[in-house]
Amino acid sequence: MFLSRLTVDVTSRNFRLDYADVHQMHRTVMSAFPDLDVQRTARQHCGALWRLDEHERGFVLLVQSRLEPKWAALPADYLAAPPDVRSLDPFLRLIAPGRKIGFRLVGNPTRAIHPPDSVSGNRGRGKPVPQRLPAKQVEWLARKGEQHGFVLPVGRDGQADVAPAPRPSLHGRTDGNKITIEPVRFDGHLVPTDVEALRAAVLGGIGRAKAYGCGLISLGPAREAG
Structure with a gap:
């Protein structure tokens, strides 16, 4: 890589x-x-x-x-x-079970909205809409961690050791269709729980809009607490 x-x-x-x-x-x-x-x-x-x-x-x-x-x-x-x-190999070698690792990710946190007349059990994926509340953005990332082999450690304030920050909206057009993305940058620490799953997430990206500047997760040594 x-x-x-x-x-x-x-x-x-x-x-x-x-x-x-x-x-x-x-x-x-x-x-x-x-x-x-x-x-x-x-x-x-x-x-x-x-x-x-x-x-x-x-x-x-x-x-x-x-x-x-x-x-x-x-x-x-x-x-x-x-x-x-x-x-990319030196960064991949940082991944070890239980090791605290610094990371940055620009993600596309969304939630699914279903039509009010949709039937439970036959609702499909729903329409993705942005998650704009910081707490919900962190919840989104924690769920991705469950899927991709990592957890967010607790910081000194008792909350997940990650800081979400909204980025400027991304706009564009493809095949006549309008593109609008509301990305969020996450800076913080993670702890691997499944080395192979996290490695696959680093190689393949996390979340939606991977073609449009989202999903790349960068790893680095854990930062000292200030």
Whole structure:
């Protein structure tokens, strides 16, 4: 697995166009894999996940992939520094049962809304709508942990050791359909309960909107309490 760190040139016209249309950003990310057709199945085939993180001078685009990317395909004005591409293996080696690990995830917490006339037991998945309350966002992440082999440890305040923060809404269009996503960034700690399940979640992403900047979970050493 590869992890690319791309320092974006915020003056780039091409980046600004991508920033305004999350589907176009997805296409730009997938341009690093020129031998694949730019479709969602291609994203899954190469294991591509991406996330746009702010830093002191603008943005860093993180891209994780199973195939080695070819960033020479980017427009000449897109990056402010050469791409930094490295192996994901050192981060995967952090995963051990019971070990406290720092993490960051931009997720798409949602809940299902069913029509009032739907029949119990035959309701389907329902329409996903954003979870906007921080407590509900943490509950969403805790449920994902149950599915993906981790728990959220308790912090000094007696609450789950994670801080949810809303990110700017993502907008775009694909095939004439409007895209609107309300992402949430989670920073905190987790403790693995199932090494293989958590490893699969790191490789495959967590939650919805994986093609559109959500789902990539970054792992790192546990941070000292301040």
